[in-house]
Amino acid sequence: MLSSLVGFLGDFDSAEEATAEAFAIAAERWPRDGIPGNPVGWLVATARNRAIDRIRRERTLAEKTHLLELPEAIVDDFEETKIKDERLELLFTCCHPALATEAQVALTLRALGGLSTEEIARAFLLPEETMKRRLTRAKLKIKQAGIPFAVPADHLLPDRLAAVLAVVYLIFNEGYGGRAELAAEAIRLAGVLAALMPDEPEVRGLLALMLIHHARRRARFSGQELVLLGEQDRSLWDTAGIAAGRAQLEQALALRGRGPYVLQAAIASLQTDAEIDWNEVAALYGRLAEATGSPVVELNRAVAVAEAGDTERALEIVDALELPGYRYLYSTRAELLRRLGRRDEARAAFERALGLTVSEPEQRFLARRLAEL
Amino acid sequence: MKYALLIYDKPGSHEALEANERESVYREYFALSEDSRCVGGAQLGPIEAATTVEVKDGRTLTTDGPFADTKEVFGGYYVFDVADIDEALELAARIPSARLGGKVEVRPLVEQPS
Numbered sequence: 001m002l003s004s005l006v007g008f009l010g011d012f013d014s015a016e017e018a019t020a021e022a023f024a025i026a027a028e029r030w031p032r033d034g035i036p037g038n039p040v041g042w043l044v045a046t047a048r049n050r051a052i053d054r055i056r057r058e059r060t061l062a063e064k065t066h067l068l069e070l071p072e073a074i075v076d077d078f079e080e081t082k083i084k085d086e087r088l089e090l091l092f093t094c095c096h097p098a099l100a101t102e103a104q105v106a107l108t109l110r111a112l113g114g115l116s117t118e119e120i121a122r123a124f125l126l127p128e129e130t131m132k133r134r135l136t137r138a139k140l141k142i143k144q145a146g147i148p149f150a151v152p153a154d155h156l157l158p159d160r161l162a163a164v165l166a167v168v169y170l171i172f173n174e175g176y177g178g179r180a181e182l183a184a185e186a187i188r189l190a191g192v193l194a195a196l197m198p199d200e201p202e203v204r205g206l207l208a209l210m211l212i213h214h215a216r217r218r219a220r221f222s223g224q225e226l227v228l229l230g231e232q233d234r235s236l237w238d239t240a241g242i243a244a245g246r247a248q249l250e251q252a253l254a255l256r257g258r259g260p261y262v263l264q265a266a267i268a269s270l271q272t273d274a275e276i277d278w279n280e281v282a283a284l285y286g287r288l289a290e291a292t293g294s295p296v297v298e299l300n301r302a303v304a305v306a307e308a309g310d311t312e313r314a315l316e317i318v319d320a321l322e323l324p325g326y327r328y329l330y331s332t333r334a335e336l337l338r339r340l341g342r343r344d345e346a347r348a349a350f351e352r353a354l355g356l357t358v359s360e361p362e363q364r365f366l367a368r369r370l371a372e373l
Numbered sequence: 374m375k376y377a378l379l380i381y382d383k384p385g386s387h388e389a390l391e392a393n394e395r396e397s398v399y400r401e402y403f404a405l406s407e408d409s410r411c412v413g414g415a416q417l418g419p420i421e422a423a424t425t426v427e428v429k430d431g432r433t434l435t436t437d438g439p440f441a442d443t444k445e446v447f448g449g450y451y452v453f454d455v456a457d458i459d460e461a462l463e464l465a466a467r468i469p470s471a472r473l474g475g476k477v478e479v480r481p482l483v484e485q486p487s
Contacts, residue, residue, distance in 0.1 A: 098458055098479075145481050146374040148457035156459065 087112065088196045089149045091189075095164040096147045103138035104167045105174075110135055112192070113171075113185045123174065123182050164193070165206050165261065172210050183214050194248070201257020208248035208265035212272060215241030226365040229271060230307075242272050263288045278308035295321045299332055311339050327356035331366060338373065347373055375412065375454050375482040376461040381445035383474030384420075390473075398469040405451060405467060410460075413452035420446050445475055452482065 094107040106124075109115045115123070121131035141147070152160040168189050175182030190207040197203055219232035227233075249265045267284045270277060285301035288294075298321055306314035315336045323329040334349035350370045357363050390398060406414055420439070427434045448470065455461050458479065465477040 096458075098462070145479075146376075146458045146461075148459060150457070150459075152459060156463075 085151075086149075087192065088151055091164055091193065092151055092160060093142060093147055093149050095160070095167045096142075097160075097163055098145055098147055099138055099141060101167070101170070103134055103141075104163075105170055106131060106134050107138050108167050108189070109171065109185065112189060115185070123179055161197075161200065161202070165190075165202060168193070169206060169210070169261075172213075180217060183210070183217070186210055187214060199255060201252040201255035202259045202261045204248045204252035204255070205257050205259060205261030205263075205265045208245045208252060209261055209268055211241055211245030211248060212265065212268040215239070215245060216272070221361065224361055224364070225368075226361045237272070242269075245269065258287075260288060260291050263291065276307070278304050282308055295323050296326070296328075299323065299326075299329060302336075303332060306336055306339070311336055315340065325356060327353050327362075330356065334369070338369075343373055374457065374461075375452055375484075376458070377480045377482055378414075378451045378453065378461065378465050378468060379447065379478040379480060380449050380451075380468055380470045381476045381478065382448035382470045383444070384446050386470070386473040386475060398473075401467065401469050405464065408453075408464075410453045410455050410464070411451055412454045414450055416449040417447065448475075 090111055091108065094111055095104045099107070106120055109120045109123075110117065117132050117135060118128050120135075121128040124131070151157075168186050171189070172183050172186035175184070175186060187207070187210050190203065190210060194200075194203045194207050215238040216229075216232065216236075218238070219234065219236040220227055222233075245265065246269055249262070249269055252262045252265065263284055267281055267288070270281050270284070282301055282304035285297055285304055289297040289301055298317060302314040302317035302321075305317060315333070318329065318333050318336060321329060330349045330353035334346050334353060337343075337346035337349060347370065350366055350373070354363060354366045354370065357366060387395060387398065402416075405411060423438060425436045425438060427436075451464070451468075453461060453464055455464070458481075461479050465471065465479050468477050471477045
């Protein structure tokens, strides 16, 4: 509903205030007069009228005249498709590259996730004041810099869609370390996006990827402790979630999707098979590394190569990587060295990884590995 | 909405071009200034010609410079009247300096009441 109004008003704050007012009016009237046939339409129309009232009061005559030309909202004609389009426009606005990434994330959660400022602050372990300032600054930038409420033109769409997907995936990853509500929110956002842009394979690829990862969340932890894929209790996997993820992946592949998210979803899907084909996983990581040029992907390819049985080759791949300060480089290297029986080097690498890790479950996991050496 | 596209050149980047390349780069700058959306702009003279003025306690201090010891030097600007920032960003990306080691800063103009 907020997105519908923002699209109409072109102004976050007015929309927020008007929405709050509309809810207050509803709280007063609905118990008395009964709930209207189209509650959302009613709320949007009421909020619009409130906002127009306010703007009429507040602005100069010239602007008033302009506003009076705005179409009157007619409750019964309020179309669902219009809401959908406006949600999409709002999502592209929130994820505009002229905004800092952290602001994109916060705005998306606020405007489309329906999270309160306090909830977002808590999810990112920041004081509420800080998050409030971040959101205020971002809204001001949208207004002052003329960031449009629009789905980008076709020639801009691939880059801009990639930015939207990156924000959604960032939200998911914030939740992956344990804050499950953020992961669920990211999945919900991707689901909305898939409904809005059903022909974009990468949207479905991302949705599939997150669904499959999320389906394994209960097996990733034993109490507070982190459990690696190979040691996970598969009976804890959410089979319905995995099936939903695979269904999305199939649709993405049917749309000829071969982009980074589709490839990652295919890898995640392979890793849920009873017998994992690690050679195939390594080959997919190879294609992903080509597509992204990412050393982190190469690191994952090394893990797959090791799982396929070639530990020496895996270590060669790892040692060729330039990822200074990246904790998973050291933890992976440590694990490979351990398997090769090079215990002193393994210990040094585990210690290095431990020093770089801030997540407590990961710290305990590494400490356990180190103790087992 | 009006945007200023502030061009920060990498010093020497344009002079380093071959004569024919330089000519085609200048044609690109000219094409942007001839665009119907362009409502203003200027190319600045070299930074060696710059003079700096400060007023302190009512006294005017005039100094030679600043000199080009920075990575980028403000070299000129365009003002475009466009629908939104997306259009402004696309125009900014067409400014040759942006791919010649320089940067373009996109700033909305404050609308003056008429």
